[in-house]
Amino acid sequence: MKKRLVCICLMLCVFLTGCMPQRNNTTAENRRRVVVILKAMDSIHWMEVADGLRQAANDKNISLTILYPKQESDADTQLDMIQDAIDSAPDALAVAPCDAVAAQEYMVHAREQGIKTVYLDEEINAPIGMPYIGSDNTLVGEIAAETLRTQMPTKSGAKIAVIAGNKEQTTHNRRVEGFEKYISNHTDFEVVDVCRVDNSSSAGAQREMKRVMKTYPDLDAVFCTNAMMTIGALQQKKRNHWDNLRLVGVDTQSDALTAVQDGDILAMISQNGYDIGYRTIETLVDAMDGETVAERTYVENRVIIQTNVKSFLSEYYKEGRET
Numbered sequence: 001m002k003k004r005l006v007c008i009c010l011m012l013c014v015f016l017t018g019c020m021p022q023r024n025n026t027t028a029e030n031r032r033r034v035v036v037i038l039k040a041m042d043s044i045h046w047m048e049v050a051d052g053l054r055q056a057a058n059d060k061n062i063s064l065t066i067l068y069p070k071q072e073s074d075a076d077t078q079l080d081m082i083q084d085a086i087d088s089a090p091d092a093l094a095v096a097p098c099d100a101v102a103a104q105e106y107m108v109h110a111r112e113q114g115i116k117t118v119y120l121d122e123e124i125n126a127p128i129g130m131p132y133i134g135s136d137n138t139l140v141g142e143i144a145a146e147t148l149r150t151q152m153p154t155k156s157g158a159k160i161a162v163i164a165g166n167k168e169q170t171t172h173n174r175r176v177e178g179f180e181k182y183i184s185n186h187t188d189f190e191v192v193d194v195c196r197v198d199n200s201s202s203a204g205a206q207r208e209m210k211r212v213m214k215t216y217p218d219l220d221a222v223f224c225t226n227a228m229m230t231i232g233a234l235q236q237k238k239r240n241h242w243d244n245l246r247l248v249g250v251d252t253q254s255d256a257l258t259a260v261q262d263g264d265i266l267a268m269i270s271q272n273g274y275d276i277g278y279r280t281i282e283t284l285v286d287a288m289d290g291e292t293v294a295e296r297t298y299v300e301n302r303v304i305i306q307t308n309v310k311s312f313l314s315e316y317y318k319e320g321r322e323t
Contacts, residue, residue: 031063032091034284037081038068039096039121039169042201043228044253045273049096049121052277060285065090072166073199075099082106092116092284094133099168100124116287120280122171123296131287133280133297135271137171140301141178144223144248147267147303149187152246158220161193161212163229165200172200175225175250192216197229205232213240220246227251227268234264252304252316261309270302270312 036053038046050066057064067085069077075098083106085093093115097103100122107130111117118131152158162179165172176194183189193212197204205224209232213219222245224230230249237245246266249256252273259265279297286293304312 031061032285032288033063033065034092034094034281035065035067035085035088035090036094036120036280037078037085037096038066039072039078039098040070040074041068042071043226043251044255045227045251045271048252048273049277052274052279053281054277055274056278056281060281062281062285064281069098071199071201072098072169075102075168079103079106082110086110086113086115089113090115091288092118094118094120094280094284096121097124097169098166100170101168116284118280118283118287118293120276122169123174124170129295131283131293131295131297133283134171134276134299135301136296136298137174138178140250140269140271141175141180141223141225142182143269143301143303144175144250144267145179145182146186147248147269147305148189148221148223148246149182151266151305152221155220156188158187158189159192159216159218160189160221160223161195161216161219162191162223162225163195163197163205163208163212163233164225165196165229166198167196169200172225179223189220192219200226200228202228202232202235205229206236209233209236210240213237213242213245221266222247224249227253227256230256230265230268231259234259238264257304257309257313260304260306263306266305268304270300270304270316272299272316275299 040046067081078098079102082095093110095103107117121134123132162176164176180191183191195208222233224233227249230247233247248267250269250271252270256268260268276299283293
């Protein structure tokens with residue numbers, strides 16, 4: 001996946017930020033300016049979101065700036081970025097908040113300043129009337145639970161652990177809620193533990209995986225709420241040589257899909273980051289044009305297992321996106 005970073009002058013910040021203004025034959029003064037602030041740029045998911053943003057900005061003749069903190073747990077840094085972006089008075093602002101609650105005040109302030117605003121990737125609980133582009137994360141959790149029910153060998157009372165990301169992010173919370181609700185209503189499985197990894201990282205998930213495997217020696221499966229944590233859980237599973245432990249994760253990430261193909265991960269629930277990025281720009285352009293935009297724009301989520309991973313990859317990358 002190509003990743004290009006350049007220095008920016010939008011704000012003074014000692015943390016790493018990312019910026020990719022799109023260039024074309026129209027002068028910058030005549031283009032509308034959009035700022036997008038992501039949670040991080042430490043995974044393939046975020047790189048694909050950025051690719052979609054850049055392509056749409058190029059197609060729609062938008063001057064684009066992409067910013068992000070070093071990691072998803074840097075909520076305070078991201079809030080400073082949001083405020084600085086508002087102070088720069090862009091035409092539109094999109095945010096994937098690290099802290100869903102804290103970001104609301106800033107987004108409402110941006111809207112009051114006449115800035116068109118949307119959320120991406122992180123759906124906010126409060127009904128403040130801002131469009132959202134991303135997955136239906138409750139549904140993602142339900143799909144993951146259903147996948148375990150249908151794909152695991154029949155076993156009554158299977159024990160399952162969940163490794164989830166930052167509890168301040170509704171993305172992870174809703175995936176856990178959807179998963180637990182489906183397990184409770186449609187199976188006799190037991191969710192024995194829900195672990196939290198603040199920065200949603202591979203290393204953090206590996207630590208939690210080590211703990212739950214020691215605590216629950218009869219554990220049957222683990223659901224991880226993103227691909228980075230799924231990879232961390234897989235690394236610890238391999239260290240312990242626990243071949244019969246099933247893993248299900250979320251996101252369309254090449255190393256995780258390779259592990260599905262090899263039989264090391266039972267399934268991944270897809271999430272098209274490129275599509276999220278592209279649709280975010282499309283939604284903001286419609287809003288700036290005065291058109292009515294949908295309150296929620298959900299991307300498709302599919303179950304990827306060993307029998308369909310090759311065909312999925314062929315379809316997913318047919319437009320030339322790199323693995």
